[in-house]
Amino acid sequence: xxxxLLHITLLLCVLLTAACSxxxxxxxxxxxxxxxxxxxxxxxxxxxxxxxxxxxxLLSEKxxxxxxLLMAQSMYxxxxxxxxxxxxxxxxxxxxxxxxxxxxxAMVYWQKSGIGxxxxxxxQYVMDYRQKALQxxxxxxxxxxxxxxxxxxxxxxxxxxxxxxYAIHQRLGMSxxxxxxxxxxxxxxxxxxxYYYKQKRxxxxxxxxxxxxxxxxxxxxxxxxxxxxxxxLQSAQAMGNVAECAYYYNAVGDxxxxxxxxxxxxxxxxxxxxLRQSVSYCxxxxxxLENVNDRMAFSYRMEMLENLSQAYYNLQDYxxxxxxxxxxxxxxxxxxxxxxxxxxxxxxxxxxxxxxxAIFADLILNLPDDHGSxxxxxxxxxDKYEKQLExxxxxxxxxxxxxxxxxxxxxxxxxxxxxxxxxxxxxxxxEQAKKDQGESLMRxxxxxxxxxxxxxxQRILNEFNTTYPNTHxxxxxxxxxLTEQEYAICVLSYLPFRSKEIxxxxxxxxxxxxxxxxxxxxxxxxxxxxxLVGRFLG
Numbered sequence: 215x216x217x218x219l220l221h222i223t224l225l226l227c228v229l230l231t232a233a234c235s236x237x238x239x240x241x242x243x244x245x246x247x248x249x250x251x252x253x254x255x256x257x258x259x260x261x262x263x264x265x266x267x268x269x270x271x272l273l274s275e276k277x278x279x280x281x282x283l284l285m286a287q288s289m290y291x292x293x294x295x296x297x298x299x300x301x302x303x304x305x306x307x308x309x310x311x312x313x314x315x316x317x318x319x320a321m322v323y324w325q326k327s328g329i330g331x332x333x334x335x336x337x338q339y340v341m342d343y344r345q346k347a348l349q350x351x352x353x354x355x356x357x358x359x360x361x362x363x364x365x366x367x368x369x370x371x372x373x374x375x376x377x378x379x380y381a382i383h384q385r386l387g388m389s390x391x392x393x394x395x396x397x398x399x400x401x402x403x404x405x406x407x408x409y410y411y412k413q414k415r416x417x418x419x420x421x422x423x424x425x426x427x428x429x430x431x432x433x434x435x436x437x438x439x440x441x442x443x444x445x446x447l448q449s450a451q452a453m454g455n456v457a458e459c460a461y462y463y464n465a466v467g468d469x470x471x472x473x474x475x476x477x478x479x480x481x482x483x484x485x486x487x488x489l490r491q492s493v494s495y496c497x498x499x500x501x502x503l504e505n506v507n508d509r510m511a512f513s514y515r516m517e518m519l520e521n522l523s524q525a526y527y528n529l530q531d532y533x534x535x536x537x538x539x540x541x542x543x544x545x546x547x548x549x550x551x552x553x554x555x556x557x558x559x560x561x562x563x564x565x566x567x568x569x570x571x572a573i574f575a576d577l578i579l580n581l582p583d584d585h586g587s588x589x590x591x592x593x594x595x596x597d598k599y600e601k602q603l604e605x606x607x608x609x610x611x612x613x614x615x616x617x618x619x620x621x622x623x624x625x626x627x628x629x630x631x632x633x634x635x636x637x638x639x640x641x642x643x644x645e646q647a648k649k650d651q652g653e654s655l656m657r658x659x660x661x662x663x664x665x666x667x668x669x670x671x672q673r674i675l676n677e678f679n680t681t682y683p684n685t686h687x688x689x690x691x692x693x694x695x696l697t698e699q700e701y702a703i704c705v706l707s708y709l710p711f712r713s714k715e716i717x718x719x720x721x722x723x724x725x726x727x728x729x730x731x732x733x734x735x736x737x738x739x740x741x742x743x744x745x746l747v748g749r750f751l752g
Contacts, residue, residue, distance in 0.1 A: 262289065265285050279308075317374070324344070330343060387405075424446040440469075446458075463518075503518075520539070559574035559578060662677065699730070703730050703734060
């Protein structure tokens with residue numbers, strides 16, 4: 215809290231001095247600029263406003279160059295327009311190159327390397343400016359005493375020179391290593407690591423240590439690699455930085471994957487052990503980052519997921535490869551690395567999931583680089599899958615047509631069955647109605663016969679004709695020779711009355727009824743008179 219108040223008080227003094235400069239004779243701007251420089255890294259926004267308020271017309275050539283350098287640095291920290299920053303550095307560089315201020319000249323080159331990377335000037339451009347910055351700072355014997363006087367922490371001139379020099383060594387070492395000049399990179403990284411370790415500047419030391427671990431791994435000095443990874447872990451632990459502690463496990467796991475790829479002369483068991491150890495290290499790192507959500511932790515987490523996907527791919531555990539690789543793809547999408555896309559493609563292909571494999575084949579084929587036969591093989595797989603899809607589509611359409619035909623046939627059969635059922639039901643209903651009608655008639659007829667009224671025969675005939683109103687006319691129309699009396703005997707035979715009972719109803723002898731029946735049989739050509747009447751009941 216006290217340190218923050220001190221910073222604010224000093225900065226207010228600078229602001230007040232700058233404001234007064236507009237209304238009085240020129241003041242020692244050099245003091246103001248050096249005071250401002252000491253706040254640059256912790257309050258770049260405020261420093262930029264102070265410098266922007268200075269009247270450039272009142273500044274000397276040296277002061278203007280110093281202001282331009284500090285403006286460029288503050289804008290760099292604030293991520294402002296890189297082209298404007300580069301222009302300010304060029305203006306500042308013109309003066310410092312011809313002055314005896316080697317410190318600020320080196321600072322210009324140092325910043326030029328950083329902004330050159332942002333402007334896409336290329337690795338060689340960046341390395342050239344870093345080398346130029348190193349050569350210049352090594353010629354520096356002293357710095358302006360005000361850098362020491364106004365510093366926010368106790369320091370001396372040599373410390374200020376060394377702070378810049380070893381920052382350059384660190385970045386130059388990283389550039390050489392990234393460019394493939396591993397031994398040259400190690401030389402610079404060792405110098406920065408030793409310096410930061412001695413100064414107990416843990417945040418910078420772990421960067422050099424981790425990079426040394428990586429560089430030694432690339433030159434196959436694995437013991438040295440592990441030693442410097444462990445040194446980086448010690449600095450991360452000293453800082454209490456969980457993300458950087460987790461990065462140690464990622465770095466070692468990544469190194470083991472590199473060894474697996476490059477140590478092809480090792481035994482199969484040894485190489486498999488490298489993969490299993492890599493998985494173990496990366497899983498440990500992931501677990502450490504489980505509850506850490508800052509930007510750096512997220513970046514490290516993505517690296518570990520990709521390393522796990524690679525390790526499981528080499529172990530031919532394709533399900534696990536897809537599980538971790540899909541998390542990476544879920545974040546980066548079509549910006550996912552080519553290697554990761556190919557791992558996912560080959561994993562899905564190995565598992566027989568040609569649909570998913572085709573998706574990643576399409577992404578790979580859309581990459582800008584052409585990889586010859588490999589690219590053609592992937593294209594062939596994609597074309598084969600698309601042809602198979604087309605075949606499947608045609609087969610599916612044909613299957614749908616067949617199912618539709620089967621459906622219509624089934625509907626037709628069902629309709630026929632329903633119609634048949636309805637016909638049979640109607641026929642059954644008619645037969646049942648006819649049966650019920652006949653039984654009802656018989657009950658009424660039997661009641662009449664049992665009562666033995668004088669007009670029993672006529673009443674019975676009336677009941678029959680009422681129940682079957684068309685039978686009389688139809689039967690006589692079919693057999694016009696029949697008399698009414700013969701018709702009555704036919705009806706009574708149907709009901710069915712015996713000859714004796716018919717004789718009683720007609721009040722004649724039973725033999726007479728037999729004779730009537732004989733005559734009727736000859737006229738109608740059948741012996742079964744009841745069946746004859748039954749044919750005309752409709």
